Amino acid sequence: MTDTRAETAPESDKPGLDRRLLAPMMLGSVLNPINSTIISVALIPIGRALGAPSSQTAWLVSALYLATSLGQPVVGRLIDIFGPRRLFLLSTGLVGVAGVVGTLAPGLGVLIVARILLGFGTCAGYPAAMALLRSEAERTGKDNPGGVLTALAVSNQTIAVVGPLLGGLLIAVGGWRATFALNVPLAVAAVLMGLLRLPRPARTGESSRRGRLATRLDLPGMGLFAATLTSLLLFLMNPHPRDWYLLVIAVAAGAAFAARELRAAVPFIDLRVLGGNTPLLATYGRALVTYVVSYAFLYGFSQWTEEGYGLTPFRAGLVQVPMFLLAIGASVVSGRRKGVRGKLLIGAAGQIAACLLMLALTGRSPLWMLLLVALIFGVPQGLNSLALQNSVYFQADPGRTASSAGLLRTFAYIGSMVASSATATSFGQRADTGGMHQLAWVMLGAGVLYLLLTLLDRTLGRGATEEASAAT
Structure with missing residues (x-):
């Protein structure tokens, strides 16, 4: 009798999300974007202090995203197996170590090492949040995550607002090293919240789980995935015919990875399931091209406003504030509205319009034109990330939510690597201003491709995406 009443209880009588989880979920997920946005206004001061040109300081961007691209799906898979608590604590602790290394770094090489550590350290936040959301849905019987997914998107956008501004302020007060030192208190706060609020994993079957650990982890698959992605991204960082061997390594390792995953009993990435999930593959493709545009603007436009237009780092951060404020508004307004296709189309149109306006900018353009470009970019910044995030939550295999979320970030960071390479090539x-215009053409091409991928995607509006729309 009791079981029957529980099964037929109205939705409103079921327990809701444990609100204590929201703070660590949000803080963990923003560690990566805050380091992404702060560095955008620190590249020029770092280059001047260390005597490094833009083509070399670009490695500070590439190093973080290389590490994160590799680490996100690996850490996500570990979270799927062990739960979020352990990986969250280890990763966020590493963020604090990276902050110390970066603060004390004597040169550019050690700074790059610090950014690599930051990349691995920020890997767990987003997959852990998605895994917690899935586990809470199973515990409560409510799988309507629209509000929490929107909160995650808004928190990331809010940090993006604060990041360039805070970066400029920190540089003005304590120099560029202060942008690395900030990670120490953030890591301490994240670890403490994780210890106090994240649920401990169940201890049942612990010995048998350890006995099957090697099989469940698919270490050979992870190793081949790492070899494929690392060689590919190293080539994308600075594409040149002399580095052809990197592409050969990527193709060979990729073929071996595919063969391994198709034979493995418990693959790291289930290519058979992923290959049959057309909506999820389309989402990953859109993530790659939209982040080429997004990160090229974040880093390239910021550098041009400082060096080509003559703004201070603090004022360069202020120029980006309208973009992130409008992005927050777009996320909040659209967060609970049904439909994904409309958000993606509007986001694509916003990217194209902003890129066209960038081509009209010069070193003598009025400041309001820079602000207008940033404002227009705010629309796709808010809509695209939310739509992609919601799509993956509903399109992915529930048992692989964290690793699928990590793989979304991997595709996004591949896009960021392309953007970083394009920025370094354009600026030299x-x-x-000439380099900025060259970069804008690359961004425009990626924006048009994003629009075509959305217009031609027949899976939008039905299947997994339709399910996501209904839930949100």
């Missing part, structure tokens, strides 16, 4: 020794 100096971020001048």
Whole structure:
């Protein structure tokens, strides 16, 4: 009798999400974007202090995203197996170590190492949040995560607002090293919240689980995945015919990875399931191209406003504030509205319009034109990330939510690597207006491709995406 009443209880009588989880979920997920946005206004001061041109300081961006691209799906898979608590604590602790290394770094090489550590350290936040959301849905019987997914998106956008501004302020007060030191208190806060609020994993079957650990982890698959992605991204960082061997390694390792995963009993990435999940593959493709545009603007436009237009780092951060404020508004307004296709189409149109306006900018353009470009970019910034995030939550295999979320970030960071390479190639020794225009053409091409991928995707509006729309 009791069981029957529980099964037929109205939705409103079921327990809701444990609100204590929201703070660690949000803080963990923003560790990566805050380091992404702060560095955007620190590249020029770091280059001047260490005597490094833009083509070399670009490695500070590439190093973080190389590490994160590799680490997100691996850590996500570990979270799927062990639960979020352990991986969250280890990763966020590493963020604090990276903050110390970066603060004390004597040169660019050690700074790059610090950014690599930050990349691995920030890997767990987003997959852990998605895994917690899935486990709470199973515990409560409510799988309507629209509000929490929107909160995650808004928190990331809020940090993106604060990041460039805070970066400029920290540089003005304590120099560029203060942008690395900030990670120490953030890591301490994240670890404490994780210890106090994240649920401990169940101890049942612990010995048998350890006995099957090697099989469940698919270490050979992870190793081949790492070899494939690392060689590919190293080539994308600075594409040149002399580095052809990197592409050969990527193809060979990729073929071996595919063969391994198709034979493995418990694969790291189930290619058979992923290959049959057309909506999820389309979402990953859109993530790659939209983040080419997004990160090229974040880093390239910021460098040009400082070096080509003559703004201070603090004022360069202020120029980006309208973008992130409008992005927050777009996320909040659209967060609980049904439909994904409309958000993606509007986001694509916003990217194209902003890129066209960038081509009209010069070193003598009025400041309001820079603010207008940033404002227009705010629309796709808010809509695209939310739509992609919601899509993956509903399109992915529930048992692989964390690793699928990590793989979304991997595709996004591959896009960021393309953007970083395009930025370094366009600017060379100096971020001048000609280089900015060259970069804008690359961004425009990616924006048009994003629009075509959305227009031609027949899976939008039905299947997994339709299910996501109904839930939100």
